[in-house]
Amino acid sequence: MSDGKNEFRVELFVKFLYPGIILKGDAYTYSGEKVWAGNTPFTEDAIKKLIERGIQKVFYTRARVVNDKGTGNPMVSEEILKKAVDISHELEQAVTSKAIIPEKGVNEIVDGFINNISTSEGTVLNLMELKEYDDYTYTHSINVCLLSILFAKKLNYNEKGLKIIGTGALLHDIGKMMISKEILNKPLGLTREEFEIMKKHPVFGYEIIRSQSNFGTLIQKVVLLHHEKHIGKGYPFGLRGEQIGEIAQIVSMADVFDAVTSERPYKPARPYWYALSQIKKDSGIAFAPRLARAFVDDMPKYLTENEIFTKGCYVLLNSGEVGEVIDYRFPQSLKPVVNIYINSKKEVVRYPIPVNLEFDDSRNIENVLEDDGIIKKLGEIKDSFAKRKEKTPYVFPDDIPKPEHEASGMSIAEAAREAAPIPEAAMDAAKKAEPDKDLFIENESDLK
Ligand SMILES: [Fe+2]
Ligand SMILES: [Fe+2]
Numbered sequence: 001m002s003d004g005k006n007e008f009r010v011e012l013f014v015k016f017l018y019p020g021i022i023l024k025g026d027a028y029t030y031s032g033e034k035v036w037a038g039n040t041p042f043t044e045d046a047i048k049k050l051i052e053r054g055i056q057k058v059f060y061t062r063a064r065v066v067n068d069k070g071t072g073n074p075m076v077s078e079e080i081l082k083k084a085v086d087i088s089h090e091l092e093q094a095v096t097s098k099a100i101i102p103e104k105g106v107n108e109i110v111d112g113f114i115n116n117i118s119t120s121e122g123t124v125l126n127l128m129e130l131k132e133y134d135d136y137t138y139t140h141s142i143n144v145c146l147l148s149i150l151f152a153k154k155l156n157y158n159e160k161g162l163k164i165i166g167t168g169a170l171l172h173d174i175g176k177m178m179i180s181k182e183i184l185n186k187p188l189g190l191t192r193e194e195f196e197i198m199k200k201h202p203v204f205g206y207e208i209i210r211s212q213s214n215f216g217t218l219i220q221k222v223v224l225l226h227h228e229k230h231i232g233k234g235y236p237f238g239l240r241g242e243q244i245g246e247i248a249q250i251v252s253m254a255d256v257f258d259a260v261t262s263e264r265p266y267k268p269a270r271p272y273w274y275a276l277s278q279i280k281k282d283s284g285i286a287f288a289p290r291l292a293r294a295f296v297d298d299m300p301k302y303l304t305e306n307e308i309f310t311k312g313c314y315v316l317l318n319s320g321e322v323g324e325v326i327d328y329r330f331p332q333s334l335k336p337v338v339n340i341y342i343n344s345k346k347e348v349v350r351y352p353i354p355v356n357l358e359f360d361d362s363r364n365i366e367n368v369l370e371d372d373g374i375i376k377k378l379g380e381i382k383d384s385f386a387k388r389k390e391k392t393p394y395v396f397p398d399d400i401p402k403p404e405h406e407a408s409g410m411s412i413a414e415a416a417r418e419a420a421p422i423p424e425a426a427m428d429a430a431k432k433a434e435p436d437k438d439l440f441i442e443n444e445s446d447l448k
Pocket of ligand 2: 140144172173255
């Protein structure tokens with residue numbers, strides 16, 4: 001229960017618990033009573049008892065994710081981050097009471113971020129960690145704002161462009177404030193109707209900004225188009241490629257990165273390598289290829305000073321080969337040197353084959369192998385090389401875990417379609433509530 005440096009306290013509303021949810025640490029009430037063991041699925045009965053006792057929140061302590069966020073030399077001051085949370089709170093109050101949104105406060109935060117964020121090397125963008133699930137919309141919006149400004153700086157946007165992108169990013173999910181928390185935080189799959197409501201949030205957001213602020217059309221555009229996808233399967237319009245423009249795509253990428261790497265009541269935080277490889281795979285599907293490439297190539301060194309792939313970790317390549325990360329050009333490289341131990345036919349090789357992924361476009365890391373049993377077997381194989389028993393008649397088992405989307409048997413393109421179908425009724429409703437989409441197309445000149 002300590003709040004030590006390498007531990008992180010996660011608070012969780014009891015109403016978000018569901019049978020089968022597994023927390024990464026023992027769950028406690030505020031009076032310090034242990035109510036459930038970590039890494040053990042919650043039972044319906046246990047949840048009922050907490051509700052009957054009137055307990056609203058539990059918390060658990062878990063280890064910080066190693067190999068991710070760095071610790072030294074943060075770009076953004078704590079003070080301005082705290083202010084940003086306060087402004088987010090004011091924003092929520094303004095939205096729910098239909099008042100004018102606090103533009104001055106929003107401007108101050110975005111300006112502060114623009115001044116703090118630097119693309120000189122050696123500093124790390126200190127993204128916020130979630131303290132309470134209820135605050136997710138705040139921390140998420142702040143993180144998307146930080147990431148979008150950094151990325152836009154890398155893409156050489158001028159001051160005006162940075163302000164538009166930063167403001168749009170901070171407000172991108174403001175429409176979610178119109179949607180009930182039950183739907184927003186629903187642990188398991190949304191029903192079709194609930195999903196249709198969720199998909200309205202860009203339109204709700206656009207409408208709020210249009211009617212409750214003086215922020216201009218380009219900021220409205222970012223909010224309205226942040227769920228459009230490069231291949232035209234996004235919402236609300238199903239715009240394609242260049243029609244979406246760049247500023248909304250920047251925010252869209254930052255959005256995916258933060259969502260994947262954040263812990264939610266229904267899913268663990270994913271490591272940075274996973275989010276970056278998702279963006280890479282979504283290149284040409286959700287994102288314009290040149291933007292996806294720029295994000296994956298340019299952003300990691302500003303996101304952590306730690307290794308993205310730790311030396312000594314075992315990885316599965318897209319070729320089916322399995323090996324160990326042994327070196328890299330720089331710690332945040334997504335293309336380290338891998339010593340191949342198992343070939344694509346799942347046979348142990350005679351000698352380890354070092355492959356520098358930087359010079360091999362055909363090979364990519366697909367997954368980091370974390371199963372204890374597999375790590376142990378690979379350790380044995382490695383030892384066998386060291387002892388020069390290279391003729392070990394060892395055929396590797398069939399159970400090397402694939403990344404999730406592949407385990408589901410879906411191609412990325414299918415997954416993208418699956419994630420964002422656009423039923424006629426939703427399109428009609430969205431069109432009725434919106435201005436002509438042409439207002440927002442090809443309107444991004446003089447921002448760089
Ligand atoms: Fe969104
Ligand atoms: Fe978002």
